[in-house]
Amino acid sequence: MNALDRYERFVVPEGTKKVSYERDTKIINAASFTIEREEHTIDNILRMQLHRDPNVLFVGYKLPHPLQYKIIVRIIWFH
Numbered sequence: 652m653n654a655l656d657r658y659e660r661f662v663v664p665e666g667t668k669k670v671s672y673e674r675d676t677k678i679i680n681a682a683s684f685t686i687e688r689e690e691h692t693i694d695n696i697l698r699m700q701l702h703r704d705p706n707v708l709f710v711g712y713k714l715p716h717p718l719q720y721k722i723i724v725r726i727i728w729f730h
Contacts, residue, residue: 660720661688680708681727690714694722701726 663669667687675681686693694712701710709727 654718663687678727680730681725684724685721686724687721689722690720694724697724
């Protein structure tokens with residue numbers, strides 16, 4: 652089967668960062684965060700909390716593939 656072993660769903664491999672940050676070059680005040688070994692549970696909580704901030708214009712997340720345990724959170728904020 653193509654799925655990862657169960658422990659690989661939450662254990663971050665050595666040498667891999669849990670969270671990586673990439674600033675958007677096309678949109679001012681926008682960035683993407685990649686969070687390794689997470690799924691919808693923490694992502695939805697994070698999105699809802701960020702929406703409470705009045706300086707945040709947009710927050711969204713996506714799971715690139717069901718067998719990849721990482722999420723990409725995209726944030727656009729007011730300066």
